[in-house]
Amino acid sequence: xxxxxxxxxxxxxxxxxxxxxxxLQRAARAAGGxxxxxxxxxxxxAAVVGCDVARFAGAMDRRRVAEARARCLRDGATVVESDALxxxxxxxxxxxxxxxxAGRWAATAPLLDERPVVAIVGSRHPSAAxxxxxxxxAADLAAQGAVIVxxxxxxxxxxxxxxxxxxxxxxxxxxxxxxxxxxxxxxAGLRRRILEASSVVTEYWLDTEPAPWRFPxxxxxxxxxxxxxxxxxxxxxxxxxxxxxxALELGRVALAVPGWPWSEQSQGSNELIRSGAGVCLGSEDVxxxxxxxxxxxxxxxxxxxxxxxxxEVYGLLRREPLRAEQISQSAAISPAATAAALAELEVQGxxxxxxxxxxxxxxxxx
Amino acid sequence: MVCAIPSPTLVGLDTSTVQVEVDLRPGxxxxxxxxxxxxxxxxxxxxxxxxxxxxxxxxxxxxxxANLAPADLRKSSAQYDLPIALSILAASGxxxxxxxxxxxxxxxxxxxxxxxxxxxxxxxxxxxxxxxxRRLVVPCENAAEAxxxxxxxxxVPVRDLRDAAETLAGTREAxxxxxxxxxxxxxxxxxxxxxxxxxxxxxxxEICAAGGHSLLMMGPPGSGKTMLARRLxxxxxxxxxxxxxxxxxIHSVVGLLDPGAPLITRRPFRAPHHSISVPGLVGxxxxxxxxxxxxxxxxxxxxxxxxxxxxxxxxxxxxxxxHGVVDVVRANIAVRFPARPLLVCAGNPCPCGFxxxxxxxxxxxxxxxxxxxxRLSGPVADRIDVxxxxxxxxxxxxxxxxxxEPSVAVATRVRAAARHRRGRGQVVPxxxxGPRAARAAAAxxxxxxxxxxRAVDRLGLSARGFDRILRVARTVADLAGADExxxxxxxxxxxxxxxxxxxxx
Numbered sequence: 001x002x003x004x005x006x007x008x009x010x011x012x013x014x015x016x017x018x019x020x021x022x023x024l025q026r027a028a029r030a031a032g033g034x035x036x037x038x039x040x041x042x043x044x045x046a047a048v049v050g051c052d053v054a055r056f057a058g059a060m061d062r063r064r065v066a067e068a069r070a071r072c073l074r075d076g077a078t079v080v081e082s083d084a085l086x087x088x089x090x091x092x093x094x095x096x097x098x099x100x101x102a103g104r105w106a107a108t109a110p111l112l113d114e115r116p117v118v119a120i121v122g123s124r125h126p127s128a129a130x131x132x133x134x135x136x137x138a139a140d141l142a143a144q145g146a147v148i149v150x151x152x153x154x155x156x157x158x159x160x161x162x163x164x165x166x167x168x169x170x171x172x173x174x175x176x177x178x179x180x181x182x183x184x185x186x187x188a189g190l191r192r193r194i195l196e197a198s199s200v201v202t203e204y205w206l207d208t209e210p211a212p213w214r215f216p217x218x219x220x221x222x223x224x225x226x227x228x229x230x231x232x233x234x235x236x237x238x239x240x241x242x243x244x245x246x247a248l249e250l251g252r253v254a255l256a257v258p259g260w261p262w263s264e265q266s267q268g269s270n271e272l273i274r275s276g277a278g279v280c281l282g283s284e285d286v287x288x289x290x291x292x293x294x295x296x297x298x299x300x301x302x303x304x305x306x307x308x309x310x311x312e313v314y315g316l317l318r319r320e321p322l323r324a325e326q327i328s329q330s331a332a333i334s335p336a337a338t339a340a341a342l343a344e345l346e347v348q349g350x351x352x353x354x355x356x357x358x359x360x361x362x363x364x365x366x
Numbered sequence: 367m368v369c370a371i372p373s374p375t376l377v378g379l380d381t382s383t384v385q386v387e388v389d390l391r392p393g394x395x396x397x398x399x400x401x402x403x404x405x406x407x408x409x410x411x412x413x414x415x416x417x418x419x420x421x422x423x424x425x426x427x428x429x430x431x432a433n434l435a436p437a438d439l440r441k442s443s444a445q446y447d448l449p450i451a452l453s454i455l456a457a458s459g460x461x462x463x464x465x466x467x468x469x470x471x472x473x474x475x476x477x478x479x480x481x482x483x484x485x486x487x488x489x490x491x492x493x494x495x496x497x498x499x500r501r502l503v504v505p506c507e508n509a510a511e512a513x514x515x516x517x518x519x520x521x522v523p524v525r526d527l528r529d530a531a532e533t534l535a536g537t538r539e540a541x542x543x544x545x546x547x548x549x550x551x552x553x554x555x556x557x558x559x560x561x562x563x564x565x566x567x568x569x570x571x572e573i574c575a576a577g578g579h580s581l582l583m584m585g586p587p588g589s590g591k592t593m594l595a596r597r598l599x600x601x602x603x604x605x606x607x608x609x610x611x612x613x614x615x616i617h618s619v620v621g622l623l624d625p626g627a628p629l630i631t632r633r634p635f636r637a638p639h640h641s642i643s644v645p646g647l648v649g650x651x652x653x654x655x656x657x658x659x660x661x662x663x664x665x666x667x668x669x670x671x672x673x674x675x676x677x678x679x680x681x682x683x684x685x686x687x688x689h690g691v692v693d694v695v696r697a698n699i700a701v702r703f704p705a706r707p708l709l710v711c712a713g714n715p716c717p718c719g720f721x722x723x724x725x726x727x728x729x730x731x732x733x734x735x736x737x738x739x740x741r742l743s744g745p746v747a748d749r750i751d752v753x754x755x756x757x758x759x760x761x762x763x764x765x766x767x768x769x770x771e772p773s774v775a776v777a778t779r780v781r782a783a784a785r786h787r788r789g790r791g792q793v794v795p796x797x798x799x800g801p802r803a804a805r806a807a808a809a810x811x812x813x814x815x816x817x818x819x820r821a822v823d824r825l826g827l828s829a830r831g832f833d834r835i836l837r838v839a840r841t842v843a844d845l846a847g848a849d850e851x852x853x854x855x856x857x858x859x860x861x862x863x864x865x866x867x868x869x870x871x
């Protein structure tokens with residue numbers, strides 16, 4: 001066992017945590033650091049961690065660690081040592097011992113230090129409007145130079161990653177399980193897109209399975225990587241609120257997108273605002289809260305305002321979401337013309353189809 | 367002495383000749399049927415024996431062998447009763463053997479010697495014409511159907527065995543036959559007037575009828591999807607005479623003809639239940655029978671609750687939708703059925719049907735709803751041109767007095783669109799255009815190109831999705847009587863786009 005910090009220690013501790021199916025943060029604190037813990041003699045180490053000597057020795061066994069590193073190499077996973085972690089992440093209380101990163105980590109890692117980094121998190125079951133807002137916010141921020149971080153969960157997380165990718169930006173997904181698990185399965189396609197453009201990271205060994213208790217721990221990395229955390233549609237006890245708490249503890253910016261007061265969907269986000277978090281109505285709110293040299297002005301021109309028939313439909317929808325049928329009745333336009341106008345507005349990105357087959361207007365710029 | 371008479375036999379929807387030969391040999395009295403007969407044919411012995419006796423003829427007290435040639439074709443119908451009985455009569459000298467020259471026959475005998483109708487007589491009459499037979503003897507009930515074939519064999523309708531023997535021998539006058547006409551009476555087909563609200567879905571029906579596009583309707587239960595679909599045949603152009611005969615032929619083979627009105631003049635509407643099997647839908651069986659998709663040929667195939675069909679059943683639609691035919695291949699037989707229906711699917715947005723309900727009545731987990739919808743994605747979704755949402759009706763719609771257009775008005779526009787299409791010099795319906803033909807028929811100007819560029823960019827259209835929009839836009843333009851596809855037509859087609867495999871929905 002080579003003493004001192006290094007890739008071996010990261011892999012060894014991840015293997016041990018995997019074997020024991022728990023985290024070793026407390027043991028690392030007791031030993032005075034991850035590197036120290038990894039370099040302890042098996043008997044001493046086992047006592048600190050509180051496990052069998054054989055277990056400890058087995059995980060730290062030089063041959064097993066070497067095999068594990070070879071496997072990382074084969075599977076395309078980069079092992080990031082603790083002193084190569086992104087700067088912001090090192091400030092986290094209980095920072096990860098290291099990271100396993102897949103995709104284009106070498107290209108992505110410097111950006112996490114140089115660019116503004118924004119975490120966008122929220123409900124796994126968002127409304128269509130919430131998901132659309134997350135996508136649009138991520139796209140705007142990415143176009144202005146930010147790296148978008150989220151947890152690759154369904155719902156808001158996925159929408160945020162997609163928005164950033166669609167805008168041609170960078171986005172980092174932090175997993176609550178090992179890289180070997182395609183979880184959640186439904187985001188497998190999104191995960192491939194992220195791997196091609198940026199990176200997927202985790203502190204867990206490749207085979208570690210997703211477990212409920214690992215997601216809050218994952219959230220500390222999400223918050224730790226970012227300058228600001230934006231919460232969209234968090235319910236009362238959402239994990240997104242844990243991420244926001246981590247951000248606040250670190251003295252980072254936490255913002256929430258307000259929701260309708262009676263909506264259960266946004267109860268958590270609204271509570272967050274009440275307890276002092278900033279309000280996020282668009283990318284400009286994030287930008288004004290996060291002073292950074294890395295911001296650039298997006299060169300995408302604002303879409304031209306709709307005219308004629310489309311203007312009329314858009315005007316109606318800005319008041320409230322409506323179904324196509326209702327639009328054609330209120331505006332006295334034929335169903336064919338209504339459908340055409342809605343398609344045009346949808347392609348311009350000014351409306352989207354939400355629940356109950358109602359169309360919602362998107363507010364831009366103003 | 368050997369006597370023979372041909373009988374036309376069905377192989378799928380096609381026909382071939384089975385030669386029915388009877389030989390009377392000296393020996394102990396016996397009666398056997400050879401030539402790969404199945405149970406129904408083997409039992410012909412009993413029916414023929416009783417039929418002959420009860421018609422006051424005599425069963426020869428000799429060894430009777432009936433052979434059905436060719437021997438390698440499986441025979442599975444009771445239609446050989448009549449030819450076997452006639453051959454026995456001729457072979458035993460109870461009727462002149464010469465009267466069987468150039469005569470084909472098919473019919474099932476009752477024990478009293480009265481004939482029962484058999485399926486597929488229209489196809490048999492066509493076969494008789496092709497083979498140049500002089501006369502075709504069929505049961506009375508089938509005569510009007512057989513007479514639909516003009517310029518073929520003389521149709522001889524007969525009531526019973528004696529009637530057949532004497533008419534052929536010339537000692538009895540042949541009955542007159544009249545070709546079937548479509549029946550004008552009967553229940554009126556459902557009218558669009560009955561549907562409330564749903565203007566978007568009505569418009570989609572009109573477009574599908576005009577261009578032959580397949581349609582997907584999504585909406586909660588009770589919003590009227592089935593009602594709308596049932597009204598689609600009523601706005602399609604009426605069947606031409608050739609088409610009517612084609613449809614009648616198929617339904618005749620399956621035995622679905624109404625004996626009172628053996629010519630089908632209305633477009634068929636088939637709505638199989640979602641528990642249907644693959645052979646039930648596309649055809650199959652040891653002796654292949656057409657499935658629902660063939661029965662809906664030139665009409666409407668409606669798959670209600672499309673997400674509840676077995677995935678294998680939905681996948682089986684692929685080849686027929688692409689090529690307009692079904693090839694059913696079994697160990698010793700391969701047949702081809704026509705299958706060119708207008709496909710209409712209706713689905714709920716989730717298993718309970720209430721996804722997105724304003725009152726929050728949906729009880730499905732998102733994963734379950736997603737898995738449910740995923741059943742429709744993939745190869746078949748790729749072949750659906752038009753998708754329309756059919757939302758729950760509002761109280762206003764329900765209280766209103768209906769107020770939609772009658773089917774006649776819509777049908778007039780649909781016919782006008784078809785006329786306009788033919789005026790442009792295009793024979794195939796727009797839905798049948800291939801990628802290159804679609805791009806030629808819906809040539810875009812600068813503005814149109816810009817619209818499509820933006821749509822591809824924003825909506826992530828696949829190549830297939832792109833062509834689908836062009837085809838639908840061409841139909842919208844035809845309905846508007848426009849020669850060129852304009853931006854408004856494109857936008858409407860984009861609004862009706864059905865997300866295909868792997869596209870965002």
